[in-house]
Amino acid sequence: MRRAPSWPRSPPGFPATEVDGDYYWDGGIVSNTPLAPTVRRLRLRPSQAFSYQPGQFLNLRAPNGHTRSYSLASLPQRDPDLELHIRRMENGVVSGWVFEQAQPGDRVEISGPFGRNFYVPGRPDQPMLMIGTGTGLAPLVGILRDALRRGHKAPIRLYHGTRHQEALYLDGVLREVANRQPNLRYFGCVSGDRGANRLRQGRANALAFADLASLAGWRVFLSGNPQMVHATRKSAYLAGAALADIHADPF
Numbered sequence: 296m297r298r299a300p301s302w303p304r305s306p307p308g309f310p311a312t313e314v315d316g317d318y319y320w321d322g323g324i325v326s327n328t329p330l331a332p333t334v335r336r337l338r339l340r341p342s343q344a345f346s347y348q349p350g351q352f353l354n355l356r357a358p359n360g361h362t363r364s365y366s367l368a369s370l371p372q373r374d375p376d377l378e379l380h381i382r383r384m385e386n387g388v389v390s391g392w393v394f395e396q397a398q399p400g401d402r403v404e405i406s407g408p409f410g411r412n413f414y415v416p417g418r419p420d421q422p423m424l425m426i427g428t429g430t431g432l433a434p435l436v437g438i439l440r441d442a443l444r445r446g447h448k449a450p451i452r453l454y455h456g457t458r459h460q461e462a463l464y465l466d467g468v469l470r471e472v473a474n475r476q477p478n479l480r481y482f483g484c485v486s487g488d489r490g491a492n493r494l495r496q497g498r499a500n501a502l503a504f505a506d507l508a509s510l511a512g513w514r515v516f517l518s519g520n521p522q523m524v525h526a527t528r529k530s531a532y533l534a535g536a537a538l539a540d541i542h543a544d545p546f
Contacts, residue, residue: 319356319404325376327397331464333383334430335393337365338376341405347371349437350414350516352544353407355379355389357397363389364546366434366518367408370441377405380433380464410434412516412544414441421540423514424507425453426499426527431519432465434544438516443476451479452506456499456523458487463494500527504534511535514542521545 325338339355347353352366369378384390412434423442427435432455439453457463463483473481484499495502500523507513515531517524524545531541 319354319406322377322403322405324397324399324401324403326399327393330380331461333462334464335381335383337379337381337393337397338369339379339403339405340376345371345377345405345408347377347408348413349441350412350434350544351408351410352434352546353377353379353405353409356404356406357389357392358401358403359388359392361388361392362406363387364409366410366412366430366437366544366546368433368436370437370444372444373440378433380430382430410544412438412518412542414438414445414447416445418514419446419448421512421514422449423447423451423516424503424510424531425451425516426456426503426519426523427454427517428456428499428519428523429462431517431524431544431546434518435516436465439472439479443479448478451476452482452503453479454482454484454495454499454503456484456486456502456519458485460485460488460494466494498523500530504530507534509535514540516542518544519546 321342322339325340328336330336349370352364354362354364356362365379368380381390381393383394425435466483469481473479482495484495484502486498510531513536515536517527524543528541528543
């Protein structure tokens with residue numbers, strides 16, 4: 296679980312419960328739907344208003360008492376519920392509960408939001424590079440939606456990397472969005488399957504740097520596998536991106 300700074304007290308207006316130094320409050324499952332064989336979209340509705348930035352993450356405490364961190368793909372200005380993308384982990388005590396037991400109406404506890412991986416308005420002409428692996432796509436979806444909502448004009452390139460084609464769980468949706476948005480280019484990248492139709496072959500970060508020789512002046516968002524995130528953050532800096540413009544969320 297990503298460690299988040301604990302609230303110094305119960306957040307104002309929230310009847311929260313303290314667990315191991317973090318404050319949690321009540322929420323309910325609205326829907327639990329498959330996006331891919333190993334990915335579920337979980338929509339939650341907090342019992343009270345929940346203020347967050349798209350791309351931040353929350354801590355989810357399941358009824359079995361275990362807690363895990365998940366990024367937010369939802370957009371507070373347009374979505375009534377919080378949207379999480381949860382990948383089935385081997386022996387995962389929370390993801391296993393989501394896949395095998397969680398039903399609409401079930402109660403959960405949430406804490407947050409946390410993290411600084413989100414879109415900051417004010418530079419609509421700055422190009423953006425977004426690279427995510429697995430369900431690291433979730434925060435990038437939130438950030439992308441927020442940028443487009445705010446009228447970001449500069450080119451946006453989004454690379455989603457997985458080993459197998461079936462794990463590109465929003466491939467069709469993102470292709471449709473890219474077809475409607477002239478400044479957005481989306482690339483589904485697979486490193487395991489060969490000959491996959493319409494997809495790029497190779498690792499998402501390697502393909503991105505093959506396409507873009509220089510990142511001087513670019514804003515960069517990275518999310519997913521920690522090894523990929525840390526290595527790509529260094530590569531982005533060496534390619535000319537300013538450290539202040541590189542936003543990373545490894546998990």
